Amino acid sequence: MSGKEAVIAHLPEGSFFGEAALAGEPSRVSSASALQSCTIVRIEKAAMLSLLQSDQEFAQAFRDHLLSRNIRMQADLVDHLFNSSEKRLARLLMMMANFGQDSKPTPVIEKISQETLADMIGTTRSRVSFFLNRFRSLGYIQYDSSGMRINSSLANIVLHD
Numbered sequence: 001m002s003g004k005e006a007v008i009a010h011l012p013e014g015s016f017f018g019e020a021a022l023a024g025e026p027s028r029v030s031s032a033s034a035l036q037s038c039t040i041v042r043i044e045k046a047a048m049l050s051l052l053q054s055d056q057e058f059a060q061a062f063r064d065h066l067l068s069r070n071i072r073m074q075a076d077l078v079d080h081l082f083n084s085s086e087k088r089l090a091r092l093l094m095m096m097a098n099f100g101q102d103s104k105p106t107p108v109i110e111k112i113s114q115e116t117l118a119d120m121i122g123t124t125r126s127r128v129s130f131f132l133n134r135f136r137s138l139g140y141i142q143y144d145s146s147g148m149r150i151n152s153s154l155a156n157i158v159l160h161d
Contacts, residue, residue: 005119007119007120007122008030008073008076009069009072009073009076010092010095010096010120011032011069012095012098013038015065015069016062016065016066017032018032019062019066021045022045022048022049035110035112035116036110079091080122085121085122085123085127085128085131086131086134086157087157087158088121088122088123089117089121089123089128089131089132090131090135090140090154090155090157090158091158092117092120092121093109093135093141093148093150093154094150094154094155094158096109096112096150097109097150099150099152099154099155107149107150107151107152108146108147108148108149108150109147109148109150110146110147111147111148112147112148114128114129114132117132135154135157139151139153140153140154140156140157141154
């Protein structure tokens with residue numbers, strides 16, 4: 001598998017990553033890239049294990065995070081197997097804007113390249129461009145100086161069979 005790459009997850013604000021090290025993963029099989037400015041806090045393995053033992057509230061939040069990530073990754077796999085790239089793009093944009101999440105939707109997605117979106121849904125940049133133009137002409141998205149504004153009506157693409 002040398003040289004092969006895939007985007008396997010889009011992590012929302014406040015996420016953990018690298019937790020496989022807690023289970024004894026000897027080397028990294030994945031990496032993380034930030035799409036916008038962020039702050040990352042590194043927690044040593046021993047400190048994390050100690051925190052999970054001593055702070056039940058934190059341990060529960062961490063378990064909840066792992067379970068929700070597992071559920072989301074299963075949904076992503078089903079999405080890739082059974083949905084068109086157009087539906088995958090619409091679903092990704094809705095997720096990036098927090099529609100259907102516990103937190104309040106943030107309908108503006110900061111600038112992101114079509115190439116990055118293509119990598120995230122497993123298609124070409126030209127297909128992403130085609131779909132974004134279609135979404136814009138249907139009024140599902142708008143562009144402005146702050147980025148891409150997502151309308152909740154984009155869900156029509158995701159829900160339409």
